[in-house]
Amino acid sequence: MSEATAKQGPDTRARILNAAESLFMTHGFEATSMRMITGQAGVNLAAVNYHFGSKDALIQEVFKRRLTELNRDRLSALEAEEALANGAPLKPSKIVAAFFGVSLKMAADTEHGGATFMRLLGRTYTEPNEFVRQFLAEEYAEVVQRFMSALYRALPDVPREEILWRFHFMMGAMSYAIAGTDALKLFAGDFDDKDPTRLMPRLMSFLLGGLRAPLPEEVVESRTSRRDAA
Amino acid sequence: MSEATAKQGPDTRARILNAAESLFMTHGFEATSMRMITGQAGVNLAAVNYHFGSKDALIQEVFKRRLTELNRDRLSALEAEEALANGAPLKPSKIVAAFFGVSLKMAADTEHGGATFMRLLGRTYTEPNEFVRQFLAEEYAEVVQRFMSALYRALPDVPREEILWRFHFMMGAMSYAIAGTDALKLFAGDFDDKDPTRLMPRLMSFLLGGLRAPLPEEVVESRTSRRDAA
DNA sequence: GTCTATACGACGATAGAC
DNA sequence: GTCTATCGTCGTATAGAC
Structure with a gap:
């Protein structure tokens, strides 16, 4: 052994x-x-x-295997919803659930290292290293574009730049959600680990609340003034 | 030189x-x-x-200096709001602004390395290393307790465990917000960097939307059934 | 083409002389 | 307190055996 x-x-x-x-x-x-x-x-x-x-190239190869699978599942989940909707715009909750539900599902897989992988993936986004981020961008290009398109249709009144930012924020919240209970325990010693299946509805509520929050004043103002100018 | x-x-x-x-x-x-x-x-x-x-101990020492200062500022901001409120519960927006406003302010300081520090701090939360997390817990103990108390008072109807999770999610969103524009550019090539002062209102809207989102069904159910049982 | 043996420079750490 | 010398390990590169 x-x-x-x-x-x-x-x-x-x-x-x-x-x-x-x-x-x-x-x-x-x-x-x-x-x-x-x-x-x-x-x-x-x-x-x-x-x-x-090199070791870095090996890391990329290992990473790629997992990430390709993960993104394939995310796209499948989105396409399944789109098939059900029959051409109508999807509800934001369905889009968010497709992306982050699949993510949390892999994060829950502790047996095959899915949990560790998702934790590492979350950290990698904020990696200062240039080529790591570029590699990640290529891997994500298609899936992000597809999900953003769905969100644009679902939220036609929200500026696209705002949706992009909020999606970014959601990824951050998810990353911490997965990094998880350990970090939370530090803040509250009496904190109970409890049923991990509760994480998904918890996170979903938070994400949807953030995604559909009122626009920040500055954005509203700039849109208003643009309308005024027109 | x-x-x-x-x-x-x-x-x-x-x-x-x-x-x-x-x-x-x-x-x-x-x-x-x-x-x-x-x-x-x-x-x-x-x-x-x-x-x-050791090198690790040196890192801790440097880290500690910054983090102590940051948390002192966060507490000052909270206390300033509490002084204004005169004993009344603070509005959630004030609490959130106190914590994350100070954070973004340090993150905006590119000259003295504040930006890099905040990026590193965001990553450190999800660090698997045990003694790093324990060190962080000690540094955060007081400030988190104070902010949680304020949030408990501000949101008496929300279960405390839920608030704790949502605060955790907010930290994740902030971490990605600070890690920032670089990561976003990867997803949208046409993305404009723009005025960084817009980040704060953007993030605040998202955080408050998430914090005040409707409770997830399971939590509502368990509270309802508990009430039914009583 | 695959694979092995071996060496190189840089790293964090430490023992012991001054 | 400070310094030199040295240790073991790291990722990497290459010459040469199959």
């Missing part, structure tokens, strides 16, 4: 990916060394750089 | 702290090496470990 799970595995590349994913999700990216990965995979240290180029 | 700002500075400890703060806020904690710090401070490499014990 200590190391070298299997010595004559068929695909070195796959063994590295599996070992890396498992270790990353358990210890985080930084705390996982190349020597830990290659040790567990039973391959030579240099194999990682040969197959992936 | 390259290194060794002053060779015969009086207080080695202070010179290390200043150099560390400057470098941390510019490059982040991890990207700043001990050799960079001691080089800029004009002291020996081993001096950091002698005076602070």
Whole structure:
């Protein structure tokens, strides 16, 4: 159990990916060394750089696998709602539920590392590193565009820039929701962990309240004055 | 300007702290090496470990200085509102503005590294590291308790556990708001950076909408059934 | 093409001389 | 208190064996 799970595995590349994913999700990216990965995979240290180029590239590959799946599920959820609506604009609650419901579902999967992955994903958004953010942008481009279009239709009176910002805020709230109970316990020692299924309705109420909140005065003013000018 | 700002500075400890703060806020904690710090401070490499014990301890010291100041300002803002209210419960908007207004103000200070600090602070909440979270809990204990008390009074009909969660969600939204425009640009290439002073009203609308949103059904149900049982 | 052995420079940390 | 020398580990690069 200590190391070298299997010595004559068929695909070195796959063994590295599996070992890396498992270790990353358990210890985080930084705390996982190349020597830990290659040790567990039973391959030579240099194999990682040969197959992936660098540790960062390996991280990206592991990340990509999960993120692609996650975004596919998010799009499926949105499309399912759109099919039901039959061309009519979706209710904001349906759109938000499609995006964040799928996210929380993966976050609830503690067995396959989904929870750890979602925590890492939340942190990655605020990563100062340039190429990480750019990679994330590419992965998100399609799904964000689709969800934004749905929201534009659902909220025709809200300026698009405002919707974009509020979606951004919602992602932040979700990130903390997933990072979760641990952080909350710090603030309230008597805090009960309770049923994690309550998180979803809790978060949904908050997100919808924020999304449909009255527009900030400055935006209202600028819209009013624009209307006045016209 | 390259290194060794002053060779015969009086207080080695202070010179290390200043150099560390400057470098941390510019490059982040991890990207700043001990050799960079001691080089800029004009002291020996081993001096950091002698005076602070470790790099982590030095990070805590620098972090603490900022966070103490930030939380002091947040409490001052709350107390100023409470003085105006003369014993009456504060409006939720005043409470939220006190906490997050001060935060955004520090985040807007790009000159002294306030922006970088706030970005790092936002990430630190979701840090899996145990002692980092415990340190943060101690630093936040008083200010969170005070703000929660104010919110309990302001929203007597909302279950306290719900308020706690929503405050947590608000912190997440703020964290992403500060991490900011860079992340947003990734999703919308045509996105305009615009006036950063608009961020505050934008965020405030969202936060208040979320804070005052209708309670999730499950919470309402459990409260109703509890009332029924009584 | 794959893979291994080995070495390189930078990192945080520490023991011991002054 | 401060310094030098050195330790073990890190990610990475490369020469050469299969």
